[in-house]
Amino acid sequence: MEKKTMGSFIAALRKANGLTQQDIADRLNVSNKAVSRWERDECMPDIMLIPALAELLGVTCDELLRGEKKKPESFSAPTAAPDPDGEENETEGEHESEPAPVKEKPDPRIAKQVRAVVKRELSFFKLMIAISVGCSLVGCLLLFGFTYGLYRKIIGFTATSVFAVAAFLLAAIAVGRAREAKEDNELFDSAPQNLRDRYDRTLGNFSLTAFALAAGAVLISLPQIFVPYYYKTIMGAENYFPLAFLIALAVAAVTLAVRAPYVGWVTGNKAVSAFERAEAKDLAILDLTQLGTLTPGLWLILYSSKLEGFAWWIAWLPGMLLMFAAPALFFFLLYPKMKRRGSDVLVQGIRNIALLVPAVTLNVGSYVVSDYQTKEVYLDEKSMILALWLFAAIFLVAAVISLIRKSKKQN
DSSP, X not given: OOXXXXXXXXXXXXXXXXXXXXHHHHHHTSOHXXXXXXXXXXXXXXXXXXXXXXXXXXXXXXXXHHTSOOOOOOOOOXXXXXXXXXXXXXXXXXXXXXXXXXXXXXXXXXXXHHHHHHHHHHHHHHHHHHHHHHHHHHHHHHHHIIIIISOOHHHHHHHHHHHHHHHHHHHHHHHHHHHHHHHHOGGGGGXXXXXXXXXXXXXXXXXXXXXXXXXXXXXXXXXXXTOOSSTTOOOOHHHHHHHHHHHHHHHHHHHHHHHHHHHHHHHOOHHHHHHHHHHHHHHHHHHHHHHHHHHHHHHHHHHHTTOOHHHHHHHHHHHHIIIIIHHHHHHHHHHHHHGGGTHHHHHHHHHHHHTHHHHHHHHHTEEEEEOSSOEEEEEOHHHHHHHHHHHHHHHHHHHHHHHHHHHHHHO
């Protein structure tokens, strides 16, 4: 008599369910060689994979470990009492009810395996998006380096475009892999709704951010290309950086406007899309009011350096109010209405107020060169670089705080 083994049992169940070794491997995130070794009894599946494998093959963990299905218990039907005429009461035997099936509770080991698979996919997706974002930032640094260090704006634009295309492709690959893992892996169907919503929100928000940064890197490099005259002629920093900042704000505004429909489209999760739409509306209003006053305030203060007398006061005083008072004022006015979003609004509002630091750095580092007819405002190179680093550091710190807060809330 052939000995029943776990490997032969797995092979028989796999074939009965119409699955291939590669199907089993894909759904458990192992190699097909590992499945082949299981079926040849060269090794056993990892203990963490047993619940998921049993569920996939339609058996219990005990049956899988024993290598055979449990035999149904036989119930002896009660003998019907004979009626007074000596005939058996067949009616009672025919209508005897079977015991009601007991609903099995979800195995905590399976739930743990499901969470591990979802978190593993999320970790890989975040890594790909981080590389994509890094490519976009490197492209921006190359743009500034080639343009203002070597006066080669064409080379700077080309390098930025190459890195932006690489960032876009990496983000697209990450999205495709994350969607494929969600659709093909049956373990995702067993995941709790909050875990699936978290997966969809991460997929939508992170990928949209990566795409927006790649597009923004190309857009902020375009003004230098359209500067006329000789190919080494570049736009001065005092004109280029305010324009680049406005382009970045426009990209951010468009990104916030399309976030909700994009998340719904890329994930197919309408509930998450509705949540993102409400949250994006509040955060967009906060950004547009705060940054929409900070930017013209900085421009007016820089422009006032070219003026004299009463005209200087007309430009300088509104600039100071818009730059220093308006962002904090709008935050305190809007926060009570948006506090249902929790610390997201708080972190983002304080971040926008903190952008005053690099703005003041640019203002302090500006100086005026005048001749008999005109005045020109210039920015000190060291002050400009320091302002850029401060700008990036403020956004990075705010993003890290938001991620830590969300991680603690979800765990």
